Amino acid sequence: MQLGFIGTGVMGTAIVLNLLKAGHQVTVFNRTKAHAQKTIDAGAVWANSPEAVAAVSEVTFSMVGFPQDVEETYLGDHGIFKGAAAGSTVVDMTTSTPTLAERLAHIGDEHEIHVLDAPVSGGDIGARDATLTVMVGGDRATFEAIKPIFAVIGKTINYFGTAGMGQHAKMANQIMIAGTMTGLTEMLLYAKKAGLDMDQTLATLAGGGANNWSMNAYGPRILAGDYTPGFFAKHFLKDLRIALDEADKMHLNLPATRLAADLYAAMVAAGKGDMGTQGLITTYNGWED
Amino acid sequence: MQLGFIGTGVMGTAIVLNLLKAGHQVTVFNRTKAHAQKTIDAGAVWANSPEAVAAVSEVTFSMVGFPQDVEETYLGDHGIFKGAAAGSTVVDMTTSTPTLAERLAHIGDEHEIHVLDAPVSGGDIGARDATLTVMVGGDRATFEAIKPIFAVIGKTINYFGTAGMGQHAKMANQIMIAGTMTGLTEMLLYAKKAGLDMDQTLATLAGGGANNWSMNAYGPRILAGDYTPGFFAKHFLKDLRIALDEADKMHLNLPATRLAADLYAAMVAAGKGDMGTQGLITTYNGWED
Numbered sequence: 217m218q219l220g221f222i223g224t225g226v227m228g229t230a231i232v233l234n235l236l237k238a239g240h241q242v243t244v245f246n247r248t249k250a251h252a253q254k255t256i257d258a259g260a261v262w263a264n265s266p267e268a269v270a271a272v273s274e275v276t277f278s279m280v281g282f283p284q285d286v287e288e289t290y291l292g293d294h295g296i297f298k299g300a301a302a303g304s305t306v307v308d309m310t311t312s313t314p315t316l317a318e319r320l321a322h323i324g325d326e327h328e329i330h331v332l333d334a335p336v337s338g339g340d341i342g343a344r345d346a347t348l349t350v351m352v353g354g355d356r357a358t359f360e361a362i363k364p365i366f367a368v369i370g371k372t373i374n375y376f377g378t379a380g381m382g383q384h385a386k387m388a389n390q391i392m393i394a395g396t397m398t399g400l401t402e403m404l405l406y407a408k409k410a411g412l413d414m415d416q417t418l419a420t421l422a423g424g425g426a427n428n429w430s431m432n433a434y435g436p437r438i439l440a441g442d443y444t445p446g447f448f449a450k451h452f453l454k455d456l457r458i459a460l461d462e463a464d465k466m467h468l469n470l471p472a473t474r475l476a477a478d479l480y481a482a483m484v485a486a487g488k489g490d491m492g493t494q495g496l497i498t499t500y501n502g503w504e505d
Numbered sequence: 506m507q508l509g510f511i512g513t514g515v516m517g518t519a520i521v522l523n524l525l526k527a528g529h530q531v532t533v534f535n536r537t538k539a540h541a542q543k544t545i546d547a548g549a550v551w552a553n554s555p556e557a558v559a560a561v562s563e564v565t566f567s568m569v570g571f572p573q574d575v576e577e578t579y580l581g582d583h584g585i586f587k588g589a590a591a592g593s594t595v596v597d598m599t600t601s602t603p604t605l606a607e608r609l610a611h612i613g614d615e616h617e618i619h620v621l622d623a624p625v626s627g628g629d630i631g632a633r634d635a636t637l638t639v640m641v642g643g644d645r646a647t648f649e650a651i652k653p654i655f656a657v658i659g660k661t662i663n664y665f666g667t668a669g670m671g672q673h674a675k676m677a678n679q680i681m682i683a684g685t686m687t688g689l690t691e692m693l694l695y696a697k698k699a700g701l702d703m704d705q706t707l708a709t710l711a712g713g714g715a716n717n718w719s720m721n722a723y724g725p726r727i728l729a730g731d732y733t734p735g736f737f738a739k740h741f742l743k744d745l746r747i748a749l750d751e752a753d754k755m756h757l758n759l760p761a762t763r764l765a766a767d768l769y770a771a772m773v774a775a776g777k778g779d780m781g782t783q784g785l786i787t788t789y790n791g792w793e794d
Contacts, residue, residue, distance in 0.1 A: 337714050338713050338714065349713040351709060372712045372713070374705060374709045376701060376702065376705065376706075377701075381699075381700070381701065384695075384699035384700075384701055385696075385701055385706060387695060387699070388692045388695050388701060388706055389692075389709075389710050389715045391691050391692040392688045392689060392692040392710055392717070392720065393714060393715050394688055394691075395684040395685055395686070395687050395688015395692075396684055396715070397684070398684050398688075398761035399680060399682070399683055399684015399685055399687075399761065399762075400681060401761075402680050402683075402759040402760075402761055402762050403677045403680040403681040403684075406673075406676060406680050406748065406751075406752060406755075406757065406759065407673070407677040409752075409755040409757050410603070410670075410673040410676070410677070410751070410755065411666070412665060412666075412670065412673055412674055413666075416663060417665075417674060417677055420638060420678075421677065423638055423660075423661045424626040424627055424631075424678065424718070425626050425627065425628065425682060425718050425719065425722070426679075426681035426682050426718065427717065427718040428716065428717030428718065429713070429715065430714065430717075462695075462699070463695060463698075466695075466698040466699065466791075467791070468694060468698050468791050469789070469790060469791075470691040470694065470695065471691075471764060471768065472687035472688065472690075472691055472764055472768070473688075473691050475761055475764050476761065479760065479761070501757075502756065502757050502758075
């Protein structure tokens with residue numbers, strides 16, 4: 217199928233490579249062209265704007281950074297909605313606000329363009345290995361039509377309901393991870409200061425009620441001093457801010473999530489937003505003694 | 506072997522039954538005798554005090570509620586140290602303070618009594634199925650001598666070092682769980698208010714980076730309105746208080762753990778300390794609308 221992809225970061229590049237491998241034709245755009253080179257080398261075709269990508273694509277995907285980037289990508293002077301033909305489908309895979317997802321779906325309706333929100337989890341490794349979890353909101357018939365393409369890039373494809381519900385599911389995911397990341401960070405700090413054998417502590421906790429994905433994935437990296445991003449801290453902060461904004465709209469108080477956002481905000485303020493989320497531990501006094 | 510066991514609560518009872526099944530003779534004491542009946546029916550022998558239990562036991566185990574109960578059990582007028590013979594071993598399985606564990610080991614040294622701290626994780630189900638994780642501190646030779654008995658009641662038996670290190674490992678475990686429980690609680694609240702399908706949300710998150718033991722064990726119970734204790738909220742609060750006290754001693758600031766303790770303190774203050782830890786969600790505005 218003739219596909220478009222806007223946003224060839226680490227995740228986007230890996231996804232495009234899988235789409236090409238499956239035999240799809242993919243037209244790409246990225247704000248920094250150099251970062252699209254890997255997909256071009258693999259057979260993707262470059263276009264000069266989101267508008268130009270959408271104009272030649274039956275289905276256009278986007279995975280950009282922040283909600284304001286999503287707005288620019290869809291609603292800008294050379295945005296997707298300028299180029300997409302009636303009857304085509306656009307899919308935002310950025311983790312963005314449920315409110316914006318609803319707005320894009322509404323604009324799509326006016327132009328007979330099918331709009332889905334489809335944020336993912338699973339990180340760079342999931343994107344590379346096509347094991348992403350995809351959380352989809354929007355029109356169900358559009359989802360069913362697109363599902364085979366999702367199956368090329370992910371392992372678990374879940375439809376959660378109307379526009380914005382994919383984003384809500386992703387927010388739930390991030391709220392859960394806020395708990396595992398803060399818990400992991402403070403557990404490792406305590407264990408280190410108490411003089412526990414760190415590898416043995418990780419192995420022991422993994423065998424019981426404390427077990428969790430973040431600990432198994434990031435615990436060993438932290439012990440090795442590896443804070444390179446699987447997932448950028450600045451993006452996780454953005455996600456938590458969205459979750460808290462949405463919680464406010466729902467009149468919901470989430471103190472632990474708010475504290476996690478505060479801790480990540482301090483990390484970003486300390487110039488560490490380009491570290492992976494596991495770098496949070498470097499912002500605690502006592503870790504790097 | 507001739508064993509003693511003090512504290513036949515839900516956990517203690519299950520452990521004693523496994524010890525009896527393995528062919529050991531077990532003498533028991535519990536503050537409320539009625540709660541020891543199940544072990545007596547299964548072949549345990551009742552004694553009237555910790556002192557009396559220790560006097561007839563080669564190895565005496567204790568699993569009581571709070572650190573002050575541990576003090577009373579070991580150091581009271583009819584405590585374990587009054588009855589234990591030189592050369593015998595005593596093992597505190599209560600989750601208690603590392604500081605108290607060190608103190609008991611020191612007193613034991615003076616009387617030629619071997620003392621271990623050996624808190625466990627795995628809850629009532631782990632105790633029943635003999636799949637507990639046991640975290641041991643104290644003299645290594647004593648640990649090695651006792652290890653076959655631990656193997657009767659647990660699956661993963663870990664020696665962490667000198668007296669108190671078993672307790673420190675357990676504190677690390679509880680700090681990690683503070684993160685998974687607060688994250689789980691706020692995730693479920695958000696998901697419910699956002700109108701997500703709750704079962705689908707749990708299943709989706711379990712397939713990715715948000716996966717954790719607490720979510721898998723307690724998520725379905727919460728959705729079923731089941732707040733019966735696998736682990737008492739009041740005991741979890743006690744554990745977090747100990748962790749934070751120890752962190753203070755180590756000059757370590759653990760804000761997420763402190764927030765979790767505040768949330769559980771509010772739960773206990775609301776008269777919900779006898780609920781399971783998963784009952785935390787009932788203290789959030791918006792869950793029981």
